[in-house]
Amino acid sequence: MPSNNSKSNKNRELWVFIEQKNGTPIRVSLELLGKGCILADKLGADVAAFFVGQKITNQAQKLIYYGADKVIIADDLVASDYRTEVYTDIIVTQALKRKPEILLFGATCIGRDLAPRVAGRLSTGCTADCTQLDIDQEKGLIVASKPFLGRNVMADIICPHHRPQVVTVRPGVMELPAQDKSRRGNLVYANVDFKEEDIKVKILDTIKSETVGVNLENAEKIVAGGMGLGDAAGFELLKELADLLGAEMGATSPPVDAGWISHERQIGQTGKVIRPRLYIACGISGAIQHYVGMINSELIVAINKNPKAEIFDFADYGIVDDLYEIVPEIIDELKKLKRAPSH
């Protein structure tokens, strides 16, 4: 490991793009600082957090606590909203100057908008939506692994001849590092040179999801139902379970198509891709269309009458029973727990 509290100043750099919301770094960016440290160590490089926004400088120290050796800061009014062209120009200008080996982005809406554009401008390769990263120490390359074509194929991808090697990484797959408040690092200020009137895109409004409905993608727990519920009323039972767990409700596509539950709760290929800590699948068979949306869940519980249901192949805990027998019992247990003293 790099020495903990002395300032590091190596020539090679691995950059982590720090996505922020209202100035606060989002979780995946911190996860990537943690992974970035491990990779940079194998590569003999420094980890630089690349931090763009407005009035963000007060958060820079936190990035050092999370593992950055330096923080490259672009703090400017013009960068207050994420805009592709502004952020691309800022990153590309610095990349041409500092020539980082590797650029990591979270595979978020912003990361997946920005990373390919940055890579395109720098004429280098970009590997999207990876779930594993390692360094080939012999070649000094990052090996990025990603799933594709659904569940059956993983691919290891490299970018051997062009720099930087750009990779986007799925949120939630890398571990969140612990903060180390003894760490010290450098702040580097990047010049931002934009005139507002030259920018081709304006953000007119930003509307938060409280007003637009559910946000399954960020839900920590989800209770979902499939056709095994039998009818729309089944979701009322699941709602009771979800409320006791503090969970969101989800569904496969057939109940949505049948009008039992709203479209925004659909999980799977044509719906949302979720990564909760807990996923409880009730009356769901586990077809591929659903699987691709939920397989990143941390802990999967499956309840299905049919012992041959595919969902049991990828559940952590399986219960072969009628959900109308078992779910009320779970609800009872949870209620008992609530009534009991909390410690």
Add this chain to the structure above:
Amino acid sequence: MNIIVLIKQVPDTTDVKLDPKTGSLIREGVESIINPDDRHALEAAISLKKAEGGKVTVLSMGPPQTIDALSEAIGMGANEAILLSDSAFAGADTWATSFTLGKSIEKIGRYDLIFCGRQAIDGDTAQIGPQVADYLHVPQVTYVFEIEKILKKTIIVKRRLEDGYERVQCNLPALLTVIGELNVPRYPMVGKLIDACKEKSPIKIWNASDIGVQANDVGLEGSFTQVIKTFAPKFKRQGEMLEGDARKVAGTLVEKLKENKLI
């Protein structure tokens, strides 16, 4: 209004398997379709053309059978289509693909809007849109789920984010990538499908020399990234079945949730 739509033909399932011996993809017996998000891009372009007037040109890079996807696009109401097909294009990564598409769009000439689907179900990269936009030096708006207004030189759209959405105003020409929420794609019309097969078919085929690129700038040779290994992933799932009567099982499950600090 001149509109270009970029589409991809993909296998009709995400459940393609690996040949255990060769490690390559088994595509036999799998039907090909227009990538689902791209169908929404086509619908957006065609309905915009109906409202504003103009022309829709569809562009796709792929093997000769990609002509089926382009015929379907003509059937839906696109005016013309171009198939980029050349053995030199094969094996392209997103950079080489974007370069090839970018060169072709330069050859097509004037355009106001380019529509793409958010991502293809076979690769899930979502990179072609931004990279084509960068090649052409036009702004991009990704994850578009509503087109609010088109003015002479700008467009106002809504863009989906993880925790809500943004209303974005963007100068034209621009590239938009769209998601399924945007619209319900129409079905192709038989009469127009027949047009696509006629002698004077509105589908052209361009190869590497037609768009003025060298073989080593496109396809596998022009790619910056390399797939060095494909493999079947291992799943670390506990796969424990909880057995007993409903009450006992419920109790065990709640214990397990407690152990995992989920309640």
